[in-house]
Amino acid sequence: MLDLSLHEIAQAVGGKLLMSPSFTPPVISSLATDSRTVHRGENSLFVALKGPVYNAHNYIPELIKKGIRAFLVSEEPEPSIDAAFIWVNDTTLALQKLAAHNRKQFSYPVIGITGSNGKTIVKEWLHDLLSDGHKIVRSPKSYNSQVGVPLSVLLMDDHFDLAIFEAGISQPGEMQHLAPVISPEIGILTNIGDAHQEFFSSLEEKLQEKLVLFTGAKKLVCRIDEDWIYQQAADFCKENKIEPIFWSIENQHTDLNFSLKKNTRQTEISGNYQGRSFSFAIPFVNDSAIENACHCAAALLALQQNPADFRETFSQLQPVAMRLELKQGINNCTIINDFYNSDLNSLSIALSVLKQQAVSAQQKKVLILSDILQTGLSKKELYSKVNSLLEEWEIDQLIGIGAEISKQRNCFSVKADLFSDYKEFEAGFNRQAFQSSAILIKGARRFRFERISGLLQQKAHQTVLEISVNALVHNLNIFRKRLRPETKIMVMVKAFSYGSGDIEVARVLQHQNVDYLAVAVADEGVRLRNAGISVPVIVMNPEQDSFQNMIDFGLEPNIYSIELLRNFAQSVSAAGIQSFAAHLKIDTGMNRLGFKSSEEISEACEFLKNSDALKIKSVFSHLAGSDEAALDSFTQSQFEKFDRAFDQISSALPYHIDRHILNSAGIERFPQKQYEMVRLGIGLYGVSLTGLPVQNMGTLKSTVSQIKTAGSDETVGYNRKGRLDSESRIAIVPIGYADGMNRKLGNRNGVAFIKGQRVPIVGNICMDMLMLDVTGTSAEVGDTVEFFGPHIPITELAEKIGTIPYEILTGISQRVKRIYLQE
Numbered sequence: 001m002l003d004l005s006l007h008e009i010a011q012a013v014g015g016k017l018l019m020s021p022s023f024t025p026p027v028i029s030s031l032a033t034d035s036r037t038v039h040r041g042e043n044s045l046f047v048a049l050k051g052p053v054y055n056a057h058n059y060i061p062e063l064i065k066k067g068i069r070a071f072l073v074s075e076e077p078e079p080s081i082d083a084a085f086i087w088v089n090d091t092t093l094a095l096q097k098l099a100a101h102n103r104k105q106f107s108y109p110v111i112g113i114t115g116s117n118g119k120t121i122v123k124e125w126l127h128d129l130l131s132d133g134h135k136i137v138r139s140p141k142s143y144n145s146q147v148g149v150p151l152s153v154l155l156m157d158d159h160f161d162l163a164i165f166e167a168g169i170s171q172p173g174e175m176q177h178l179a180p181v182i183s184p185e186i187g188i189l190t191n192i193g194d195a196h197q198e199f200f201s202s203l204e205e206k207l208q209e210k211l212v213l214f215t216g217a218k219k220l221v222c223r224i225d226e227d228w229i230y231q232q233a234a235d236f237c238k239e240n241k242i243e244p245i246f247w248s249i250e251n252q253h254t255d256l257n258f259s260l261k262k263n264t265r266q267t268e269i270s271g272n273y274q275g276r277s278f279s280f281a282i283p284f285v286n287d288s289a290i291e292n293a294c295h296c297a298a299a300l301l302a303l304q305q306n307p308a309d310f311r312e313t314f315s316q317l318q319p320v321a322m323r324l325e326l327k328q329g330i331n332n333c334t335i336i337n338d339f340y341n342s343d344l345n346s347l348s349i350a351l352s353v354l355k356q357q358a359v360s361a362q363q364k365k366v367l368i369l370s371d372i373l374q375t376g377l378s379k380k381e382l383y384s385k386v387n388s389l390l391e392e393w394e395i396d397q398l399i400g401i402g403a404e405i406s407k408q409r410n411c412f413s414v415k416a417d418l419f420s421d422y423k424e425f426e427a428g429f430n431r432q433a434f435q436s437s438a439i440l441i442k443g444a445r446r447f448r449f450e451r452i453s454g455l456l457q458q459k460a461h462q463t464v465l466e467i468s469v470n471a472l473v474h475n476l477n478i479f480r481k482r483l484r485p486e487t488k489i490m491v492m493v494k495a496f497s498y499g500s501g502d503i504e505v506a507r508v509l510q511h512q513n514v515d516y517l518a519v520a521v522a523d524e525g526v527r528l529r530n531a532g533i534s535v536p537v538i539v540m541n542p543e544q545d546s547f548q549n550m551i552d553f554g555l556e557p558n559i560y561s562i563e564l565l566r567n568f569a570q571s572v573s574a575a576g577i578q579s580f581a582a583h584l585k586i587d588t589g590m591n592r593l594g595f596k597s598s599e600e601i602s603e604a605c606e607f608l609k610n611s612d613a614l615k616i617k618s619v620f621s622h623l624a625g626s627d628e629a630a631l632d633s634f635t636q637s638q639f640e641k642f643d644r645a646f647d648q649i650s651s652a653l654p655y656h657i658d659r660h661i662l663n664s665a666g667i668e669r670f671p672q673k674q675y676e677m678v679r680l681g682i683g684l685y686g687v688s689l690t691g692l693p694v695q696n697m698g699t700l701k702s703t704v705s706q707i708k709t710a711g712s713d714e715t716v717g718y719n720r721k722g723r724l725d726s727e728s729r730i731a732i733v734p735i736g737y738a739d740g741m742n743r744k745l746g747n748r749n750g751v752a753f754i755k756g757q758r759v760p761i762v763g764n765i766c767m768d769m770l771m772l773d774v775t776g777t778s779a780e781v782g783d784t785v786e787f788f789g790p791h792i793p794i795t796e797l798a799e800k801i802g803t804i805p806y807e808i809l810t811g812i813s814q815r816v817k818r819i820y821l822q823e
C-alpha cells in the first residue's frame, strides 16, 4: 500500500499544492481515476484525467461531497475547505512521474513485458510459475496503457519481492513515457504482429518503439526465429549493454533452443541452454500457447531458476480468462464470472462491476470467493482486508470456498457462508437460495469455479451472441477521431441496438458521454429511461398513442410532418409544458419521412413561431446513398437541399439550431459535412465501409450437441438435401433459422468456424438446428462453433445471402442470449 503525504506527491510530480490553511491533509494510501468506483476514499488521491471527449474534472464537486479529499488536477481548481489539490500541467504525465518515483523506492527485480500479443498470458503464467517461492506484485488484468501502467506500478510496496508489469502502446512516442515507470531489470518481447499498425509506417518502426521499454534492462528475452527481429534486437542489446536471452524453435545456433513434440492434448518441449538440457510439457497444443510458454521458460532461466523444476510447474498451467463475463442466471440473478485470478487488486475491480450491475438492476450483491493466493500478509490481515472491501462495496452476502477462507469466520462482519471446498458447497447447494441477486464468482484458476457458474446459469439455450464492450468503445473512438472535438455524436440504438442489446449498450454509451441516443419507437426509449439512462433520446417514429409517454419520460420526437407537429404540440400544451425539445426532419431525396417542399417548411416555421410548446433542437436529413460512390453527385444534391432548408428554418426561428445529416458511411466519406452533429449506427457495431480499423463487436456462437458418422450413400437433414461424397463426420449444432441463421446459408453455402478451421453447413438448416460437415477435423461434442465474429466477418455472411450486415445483426432472435464481455 502507498503511504505518501501530499507534499511528497506534489514534489514528485512537480505540482503546486493548494489547500486552505485549516485543512488537515490526508495521507494517501491509494489512487483512483474512475469517478464511478471511488467512494469512502478519505485516503484516496483522485487523479482527474482528461481526454478528447472525457474530462474527469467535471466530477470533482460530486466527489468532494462523497468524501474524497485530495485531487490531482490540470485545471485551476475552485478553492474548497474540504479538499486539497495538486495542480499540474498534465495529469497523465504526473501520474507517470509519481509511479516512476514509487518504482525507485524498491530494488527487487522487475520484469517488463511488451509485444503485440500474449503480454497478459505471459505475465499471468510467470506469476503462477513463480508464486511458490515469491511474493509477486503485477499489473491487474491487462492494465498496460499510459494510465494502467502507472496505476500498476503504484501497487509496488515492500511486502513484495518480485514485480511483473506489462506495457502496451498504440502510437509512436508512447513507450518513452512508460519505460522509466516500469524500468525493468528483465525484459520480455513477446512478438511483433500487426495490431495497432495504423500508426506505424512499418513493423520495424513498431519494434524499435517497443524496444525503448528495455533501454536500462540487464537482460532481454526475445524470440529470434525471424531474421529482421534478430538483427534489430541484437543491435539494440549491444548498444545498451543488455545480455540477450534469445531463443528459437529448432534453430541450433541460438543460446537457448527449443524443440517440440505435439500430442493430442499436450506439447512436450525440450530445451537446451548453455549446454544444459531439460524438458517439460504443457497442457496446450496451439502455437501461441507454446510461444508464451517458451517465453516463460526463458524468463525463468534469466531469473536463474532451476530448469529441473519446470516439468512439475509447467504441467499445471491453465488458460487465462482475461475478461469478466456477464450472464443471465437462475431466478432473476445476474452472474459475473471472473476466473482471472483472486487477489486483492482484481477483487476490488470486480466488486466495482458487481456494484454497478446490482444498482442498475436493483439486485442484492453476492460474492462467491475462493481462497486468495496472494501472499505477503498474514491470513488474518488478508481476510480482514477482504472484509473491509466487502463493507466498502456494501456486499450483502459472502460465500467463501476454500481451506483457508473457511477458517476466517472471525474476520467477516457481513453475512458469510463458508465451505472448506467445492464439494461441500455443491452438497448443500439450493437453487432457491439465490434470488434477484447479482452474483460475482471470483476464484483463482485452480479452484475451477466455472463449475459454480454452471450451477447458477440459466441453461435454456446454448446459442449466444457475445458482445465485446471493449470493441464497442474502440469503434466509437475510431469514428470520434474522424470528427472535430466539438462535433456532437448521436448513436443509433434503435432495434435493440442493431441486435446487440439496448440497455447494456446504452449504459456504455452514456458512460462514454455520447450526446444523443436514437430509438425507432417510444417504447424503446421508455425502456432506456426505466433502466436509468439519462442521455437525451430522440424517437425517430413517434406515434400518436405514445405522446404521453414521450412527454413523461422526456423523449424528444422527430417531427416529420405538419400534422405530427400540430398534434404533438397540442399534447405538450395540454400537459402544461413549454419549449419541449423536438427535431425537424427534412426529406432531401430519400422520399421517406420528412418535410419536402419549401411550402411545407414555411408552414411548419409559421406554426413554431406562434406556439411556445416546442423548441427545435436540431434539423436533420438522411442520405440515401452515402456508401455508394456512384451516387456521390446525388448525395451532393442532398447536401445542397439540406443547406437551403436549414437557411429557411434558421432565418424564421430566433434561436440556435444544430444540423446533422451524416450516418456511419457519411462520416467515413464526407467528414466535411459533419455540421454540429452526426448519427453513428452500423460503424459502432463493427462494420466499416472504407476499411477503418474497427473491431468485431458481436460473435454468434453455439456448441456441438452430437457428432455422428454417415456413409456416402446416406444424406443429411430435410428433403435429403445434404449429399455426402464419402464417409463423413457430421456435427449437430443447436442453432436454426428461428435464431436468425438464414436458410439460404444451408447446403454448403454458409460455413462455421470450429477447432481453428472453417467447415461447411450441410443440408437444409432446420428451425432450431443445423448440421456441419466436420470430416477431417478433431471436432468433438461440446466444442464452440462460431457463425460470425472474428473468423467469419459479418459482411461475408451478408454477401453470401444477398443482404446487408444490418439485416443479419437485427435478425438474431431474442431467444439468443446476449453476453457482454469486458476486458
Ligand SMILES: *Cc1c(COP(=O)(O)O)cnc(C)c1O
Pocket: 492, 540, 622, 662, 663, 664, 665, 679, 680, 681, 682, 683
Ligand atoms: C439508422 C439510421 C442512421 C444510422 O445509419 P448507419 O448506416 O447505421 O450509420 C442514421 N440516421 C437515421 C435517420 C437512421 O434511421
